[in-house]
Amino acid sequence: MVCRDCCCGSPKVTGVDHAAQTARLRAEVPVRISDCLDVCDQANVIVVQPSAAGRAAGARPVWLGLVNDRDATEDIVTWVHAGGPGVAPLPDILDLYAFTPPRRRAESR
Template sequence: MISPAVRLTVCRDCCCGNATKHPGVDHDAQLARLREIAGASGAAVTVSDCLDVCEHANVVVVHRRGERPAWFGFVKGDGVLDDLHEWIKNGGPVPDTLELHRISPPARS
């Protein structure tokens, strides 16, 4: 089996995907939309336990073959999902609107 050129890792643990922390976000619908985006783009989705950047919940990491993973935080609304979809579909540099959501991965211990 050939691995996809793009993979999304979606944090869903203590803070990300938490209705108490983010009551205005339909986390199940968001995950379904991320799976749709991935499917339409030939990407894969992995749901992860805590990625250790809870202060930036909700977190999505985009792994594109041959590139360093791109970490995005505060992924809560349709606008950022639209931006992710366009970037994954079209490639190229991260759009400015999506760049606003970029975060640093946790420091390695």
């Protein structure tokens, strides 16, 4: 899932070809575009969902923030091709981008 709303994918994050990033991901892996994920301070945000095998292994989605360079996008593609969450270990380089999202307002009620 790729966040593309008020901050992610906008001119607020400079020096990134957002369309090229989205196109690259779409060329390699299934992609859903999301409205704001409420973590604008981490723009650009990409959430990698586990595959069926990953879910069976107990994996949860991995949130990656500040994904603002081509190398990070390529590292994500490589990891997803290797199996992603629950199947392939999170590469050390992507661990630098991983963060725990805050609880959403609706969940805290």
